[in-house]
Amino acid sequence: MSNLDQFFAEHRRLRECTAEMAAIARRLDPPGVEELNDARWRFSRTLLRTLTLKDRMVYPRLRLHADPAARAVAERFCQSTTADYERFAAHTKRFPPDVVVRDWRAYAVAVRLRTAELVDRLDREERELFPLLDDAPRLASMPFSQGTNWAADAWRIRALLGMDAADDRAA
Template identity: 40%
Template sequence: MTPVERLFLDQKSLQSAIEALHAICTSPEPPLRESLAQIRWTFARTLMRHLQLKDRVVYARLRNHPDPLVQATGERFRREAFELYARFEQHSERWTADAVAADWQTYRAMAAQMIRMLNDRVAREEAELLPHLDSAPDLPVLRTEQDHNWAAAGWKMRAWFGVDREEAIPPAAISPPSEARAAPARRGLRPRPVLPLPPSPPRSPRRV
């Protein structure tokens, strides 16, 4: 499988994760706490993996495209990705497992808004960004200085969603407040060490 084929396959996985989150948020009653935590974490994990793949397969190639206009398009989408992910992080931190349980209806509305935003992004990528890969140089999939550490908030998200307790988060995985709140454009300028994605949680649903 080529890197581009893997990218499009991963894009389908992301769409499936979005659909699973949307489906559970259509219910007027909250689902099992553990079920929602698993679906939210699966979505977040898939999104982080996909953004990393975009860095190495899409943006790296378009950065070296012979057409300056295509280079500019790739850079615009790359910067937009920082803004989108920052909004997703803020949404995730705001809507912890306890916050969702306390106000399911508002969470549903906010999650639907976020899902529409992501679907719009996917549609624009397919129309304006990904077609340029056909004329881009075929570069090896390597980590570069331009790559962003999308997985840096992974452990925190697991705690926010209710997958892990706060005390279970490795101290090294917690960023200082100033870094966690840095502006998206600034955060994209200096790469941080890549943390491995946490393992998927065990499935043991219980009702709350």
């Protein structure tokens, strides 16, 4: 499996997790906290891995593309990633599990909005960004080309969702 094959597989997993969260958000009543937190963690973990892989495998190649228009498209997507992630991080902070339980409808609406935005983003990437990789220079994976350690936020999200406490109880 090439590096990009790994990335594209992760992109497909992110679509699956996004669909799972959208389906949960369409429920009239909230699922159990454990079920929801597990789904939120799967989504968050997959999003963070995808961002890391994109930062290591996609943007570095496109920054070296011979076509200035291709480099500009890549830079536009790269810059918007930060703003998109800030909205996601604010969403997770706004909706810890106790708030979700108290205000399911507000959470469900917010999830439907965020998932629709993400599906739109994934569609645009696949349509506008990924085809540019065909003519981009081949590179090995580069560590944190944008200088962002996307996975660092995983610890905050795990703690917010009580994932480590659940692991401790299972041990």
